[in-house]
Amino acid sequence: MTEKYDVIVVGSGPGGYVAAIRAAQHGLRTAVVERDRLGGICLNWGCIPTKALLHGADVAHTLANLRPLGFSASGVEFDMARLVEFSRSVSGRLSDGIGYLMKKNGIDVVRGSARLLDKGVVAVTAADESVSEYRADHIILATGARPRSVPGVVPDGDRVWTYFEALVPSELPKSLLVIGSGAIGVEFASLYNDLGTDVTLVELAPQIMPVEDAAVAGHVRRQFEKRGIRIHTGASVSELTVGTNDVTVAVRSDDGSIDESTVDRVLVAAGIQGNVEDLGLEELGVEVDRGFVTTDQWCRTTAFGVYAIGDVAGAPCLAHKASHEAVLCVDKLAGADHVRPLDRDYVPGCTYARPQVASLGLTEERARATGRRLQIGQFDLQASGKALAIGEADGFVKTIFDADSGELLGAHMVGPDVTEQIQGFGIARSLEATADDLAEVVFAHPTLSEAMHESVLAALGRPINM
Template structure:
């Protein structure tokens, strides 16, 4: 006999999605969480950072209002007010989520969980007491943590992770951001909007290097215009604290001084010391290895979210959690196509993409097997109204389906849903071109790009 049909270790996006869907399907569910239901994304990740980014957008709008004929003054940033707004968003979503979990009859097991036997988890409460729980199926969903570099000590005062940055009660005068990926570029964008001097240090040759090269170049141009400094192809060497902040030494001996250093070099899997190896779960560099149905090598044990190699995105974990619940319930869901998972960087401007970038497409299908088209947002009415610049870039197999969509511009993250459908349905340009898009919307840019790719450009030069 077991306590639950499904026992989930970790209540982040992947864990709580699995729990909610499993309960909806009539399964008994135990959900182990040491902190708060919602995990990194809700409390110290996606939601609070995007709230800060919106506050930054409001600040920029006030600062630049005269270009729209509106007389306004920008008097500065009240971080107490910004944090109250941010925390209010998180609190409302948290209350809603806990209500959903309770309403579905899910048993929340509060405490630190560790695997201590086959489909068995021991939960240690705050007072030190322990309980052992078992499940017919065990789902590992323990999430991720902010990485650092060897020899780089994070003190939470001068040298910060993103979690520390979200709790700042002031706008720093200057910041060095170590890492030019999604997290680094988003915080650089926020702090610049708030008025800080920002320098990004990135060891790879370009910012957001996982994106299409054209998207990286567009973001770099926009950041130069916003006076966000960045050094690409520049490895970090060391940091020391000074009377005024930090002194960061990079390869070549240059020293960059600032009030704070944000370490944004990626996230690692939270798996160490949790007993996964004890039951024989196959691991690699701390990540849990699974097949395309999220199954580990151990019968009845699954893994979802950031501990599984691949994109570390909340919506990927969410989808995997739903998939596992439906698989356990015998519904035979379709495996998740990793390339069809949309990706968004919520900087100013935003970057969004789905499918293959141009370089990967050419490696896959050959230079003669790939065609690309770029539609400039200069031809899009709503983008002109918003005064944003960017593009829609389409990558397709020669005379075949679209295999990649790449977007740059303010608010383009809202367009990625249609782009995902285009990619996932293996649509051809001629399939999308006849679709009617509302005018004036940025959504039209997707339609216009496909019109051009189908050989009938309108608001675009052929």
């Protein structure tokens, strides 16, 4: 007899497992289908382990800059294998925690690969190739994404990496060329540079971090170049030759010039593509556009009873966007009356490099393209007492408001711990706070977040500390 559920979730990443828990909270009988480890890419191969490795890079940076604080250290040794072991242990612990949450909420975990056979029917192929069928009124696709390929560059798991190999290197490479300067590429460039690797960053767009405000991207580029990271923008890899012990790479710039170099490893970090293959989507009439499932504001696909959330449903491909979509999707299908659609422009984006970058809303370029009258404020961390006190004063906060309504259109931050502060602007946006409202907020002193307040004041033409 075919097992029957109210909701079947395919994938257990930050979208899938959250959707399952929320469905269970609504009293819906729920199952999750997972072919690998609970937690998906984010927990096992993305967000969490990279942050563990980046913490190690921060320690390396601190050790290299002890003297201004009156300290000196000798005999310090670094073991890459131990750092990798630490990152894997963190992921393992969290994956086990999700297993506990599934049991706590009465959610069945079905192991195997899912395929949609018909309306409301899911076939799951287990590791032993046995096939079981399940039925559900609602099927939520949360299958995530994988690294996008680059023409002429084929990852081999040895000399040419994806982020999977970059997270578990057998040794620290002496040199690394990173293709792509989105969040993944920039984080790995920063990480390996701090650990002592000679890093080159190649980006096809005119600026690194193409989705970020130009001022932020320019600042990060200057900081990276000060650290010795070589950067090629408006450039692509035109030729790549893998040798026994190295890789020879030719980088062609827009002006036709070619820069050739030999490196230990190449990392492909040129974006991701949705996991839409072998799911039976075409047969059910689920529309796929450029490698991602098409959805409406409630995460519904073009097939009745089938939904898609997270990376497989398109940009921004971020864990917190997936989790938010999971809740709104389930609340809507469960008939809740408080659901609001997600404005994807205002999902905060965070890059955990050194310096950190955090942003939400429109860049200055996009805001100007709307034709609105703008008020723009910027506050440099060189004028922040807390930033100076901790020796991390390279950065700024930039805010963009509609001059007529006071609406917050964009917020862009670069500097220490900005990923922990961007939620302040997110809350302000959610509560429809205006520039005048934010100007009245009392910020504690001395804190890094005071720069947020000063940026707002600067937008209003009344800065205090600059």
